[in-house]
Amino acid sequence: MRRLVVATLLTMLALSGCAQVAESCDERAPALGDEGKADGPAGVDVLAMLAPGEGREATVTGARDQLGYVLYAEAGTEVKLEVTHRGSSRGFDSYLQLRGPRRADDGDYPEVLATDDDAGYGQLSRLTATVPEAGFYLAQVSVDEEARAAFTEARFRLLLTCEGSRCDADGPIAPMGDDVHWVRNAAEYRALSIQAYRTATAQIEAMHAAGELPPSWTVTFDADETLISNAQHERERQELGLGYSARAWSVWVNRREATAIPGAAAFTARIHELGGHVAVVTNRKAADCDATLDNLRTVGIAPDGILCRVGTSNKTTRWQMVEDGRAGDIPPTTLVMWVGDNIHDFQAMGQEVRHEDESALEAFGSRFIIIPNPMYGSWARNERL
Numbered sequence: 001m002r003r004l005v006v007a008t009l010l011t012m013l014a015l016s017g018c019a020q021v022a023e024s025c026d027e028r029a030p031a032l033g034d035e036g037k038a039d040g041p042a043g044v045d046v047l048a049m050l051a052p053g054e055g056r057e058a059t060v061t062g063a064r065d066q067l068g069y070v071l072y073a074e075a076g077t078e079v080k081l082e083v084t085h086r087g088s089s090r091g092f093d094s095y096l097q098l099r100g101p102r103r104a105d106d107g108d109y110p111e112v113l114a115t116d117d118d119a120g121y122g123q124l125s126r127l128t129a130t131v132p133e134a135g136f137y138l139a140q141v142s143v144d145e146e147a148r149a150a151f152t153e154a155r156f157r158l159l160l161t162c163e164g165s166r167c168d169a170d171g172p173i174a175p176m177g178d179d180v181h182w183v184r185n186a187a188e189y190r191a192l193s194i195q196a197y198r199t200a201t202a203q204i205e206a207m208h209a210a211g212e213l214p215p216s217w218t219v220t221f222d223a224d225e226t227l228i229s230n231a232q233h234e235r236e237r238q239e240l241g242l243g244y245s246a247r248a249w250s251v252w253v254n255r256r257e258a259t260a261i262p263g264a265a266a267f268t269a270r271i272h273e274l275g276g277h278v279a280v281v282t283n284r285k286a287a288d289c290d291a292t293l294d295n296l297r298t299v300g301i302a303p304d305g306i307l308c309r310v311g312t313s314n315k316t317t318r319w320q321m322v323e324d325g326r327a328g329d330i331p332p333t334t335l336v337m338w339v340g341d342n343i344h345d346f347q348a349m350g351q352e353v354r355h356e357d358e359s360a361l362e363a364f365g366s367r368f369i370i371i372p373n374p375m376y377g378s379w380a381r382n383e384r385l
Contacts, residue, residue: 044068044140045247048236050160052167057087057157058141058251066142067247070102070240071160071167073131078163081139082126087157093118094156095142096125101135102173107241109138124156130164136173172239179374180238183231190262192372197263200339200369201270207336208274216333218304219271220322222340223282223292225373227268227301228258234375244376253288253295260299261371268301277330279322280306283313305330315344341373351378 043066050056050069058067073079083094096116099109113129120126131137141158160167176184183189200219207213221227233252242248252258268278280303284292289308296303305328307318318327325332343349346368353360364370 044138045245046070046138046240046242047245047248047251049240050139050158052160052162055084055087055157055159057155059153059155060141060143061153066140068141069139069158069160070173071137071139073134073137073162074166075133076130076164077167078128078130079137079167080126080128080161080163082120082159082161083124083141084157084159085121085124087155088124089154089156091123092154092156093123093143094120094125096127097140097142098127098129098137099140100137101131101133102137109136113137172241174239174241176235177238180231180234183229183373183375184235189372193262193264196339196369196371197261197267199365200337201267203366203369204271204274204276204337213274213276213336214334216277216331217275217336218277218279218322218330218333219268219337219339220279220281220319220335221264221268221303221338222342222345223280223284223296224258225261225341225375226339226345226371227261227264227280228295228299229261230258231375232257232259250285250288253284254291256291256295256298258295258299260301265300268303272302276336277304277333278302279304279327279330279335281315281318281322282306283309283315286310304328313344316347319347337367337369339369339371341371342377342379344378346370351382354382 045066046068047058048056048069050071056069060067071079079098081096081098083092083096088094094117098113098115100111100113102109113131114127116125116127117123118125125141139158139160141156143154204213204219224230230252233249236252237244237248271278278301280292280296282292286308289306292308293303293306296306305322307321307327319335321327322330323333323335338346340346343351343353346363349368
C-alpha cells in the first residue's frame with residue numbers, strides 16, 4: 001500500500017503573500033497577454049498534435065467539453081478519424097468534427113469539412129474527408145448533444161489514418177521560443193542547474209559535519225522546473241501556436257513524461273543518505289498528485305511526502321503542515337532548506353523583493369536555492385520597463 005498521503009487543504013486558508021501583491025501565485029498562471037485558452041474555435045481546448053497511426057487518449061469531464069487535436073495534411077489527402085472502441089469508456093457517445101485549414105491571419109479553423117455522430121462502433125464517431133489544400137486541420141471531439149444531459153465523465157481514444165498523400169506535421173505551426181530553446185538546449189542552463197544543486201549539497205553537508213542539523217530535518221522542494229522539467233510540454237504548446245490551457249496542462253501531467261532537472265535526483269538521494277527527509281510542496285492540483293508522484297519516482301526522485309494544491313496556491317500553510325508531521329512519512333520536523341524556481345517557493349518572498357536592498361536576498365545560496373526558469377512564473381506579471 002502506498003504510504004505517502006496527499007493532504008487536502010481547506011479552501012478557507014489565508015492567501016497571505018498572494019493577496020498582498022494582488023497577483024496570482026500559481027506557477028502555471030498564464031503570462032501577460034495569455035487568456036488561458038488554447039488557440040482554436042471558441043470553447044475548444046486544443047491539446048496536442050495528432051500523427052498518423054498514433055492514438056491520442058483523453059478524458060471529457062463535462063457536458064460542454066470540446067477537445068481538439070491538430071494534424072497536418074497535404075492537398076488531396078483522404079483523412080480518416082475515428083473515436084475507437086479500445087481505450088474509450090463503455091457507452092461513450094461521441095461527436096466528431098474536422099475543421100480547417102488553419103488561417104494564418106487569426107489562427108482559427110473556420111471551415112467545417114466533415115462531422116459525424118454514430119458511424120463508428122456503438123455510439124462512437126468515425127469520419128472520412130478529403131482536405132482541399134495543404135495545411136493544419138483541427139480534429140474536434142465532444143459529447144453528442146442528445147447525450148449531454150446525463151453525461152458526467154468519459155475517456156476516449158482518437159485515431160488518425162491518411163491515404164493518398166502526406167499526413168504528418170510539416171514543421172511546427174509556430175517556432176519554439178528562445179526561452180524553451182535555452183532550457184532544452186543550452187549548456188548554460190544545465191550548468192546553472194547543476195551549480196545550484198551542488199551548492200545545496202555543499203550547504204547540507206557542511207551543516208551535517210558541523211552538527212547543526214536537528215534530529216528531524218527536511219528539505220522542501222517545488223516540483224515543476226525544480227525537480228522535474230516540463231520543457232517538452234512548453235515546446236509542444238509553443239509549436240502548436242497555443243496559449244496556456246489548464247486542460248492541456250493536466251493532460252501533460254498525466255502523461256508522466258517530465259524529465260529530471262540536472263542534479264535534482266543526486267541531491268535528494270544525498271539528503272536521504274544523511275538522514276533527512278524530502279518534501280514536495282507543489283501547486284499542481286490535488287487531482288494530478290498521484291501522476292506527479294509517479295513521474296517523480298520514474299526519474300529517480302523519492303519524496304517522503306507530497307502536498308499538492310487545493311484552494312490557495314500560497315504554500316505557507318503547507319510548509320507548516322510538513323513541519324507538523326502532516327505530510328506523508330515525515331515526522332514532526334524542521335525545514336532547513338527551500339528549493340524552487342519561483343520567488344513564491346521561498347518563505348516570506350514575493351516579486352516586490354526585486355525592489356529591496358540586496359540584504360533581502362541574503363538567504364539565497366544558503367537556506368534558499370533557486371533553479372533558473374525563463375519559461376513561466378509569477379515574474380511574467382511584472383511591469384515591462
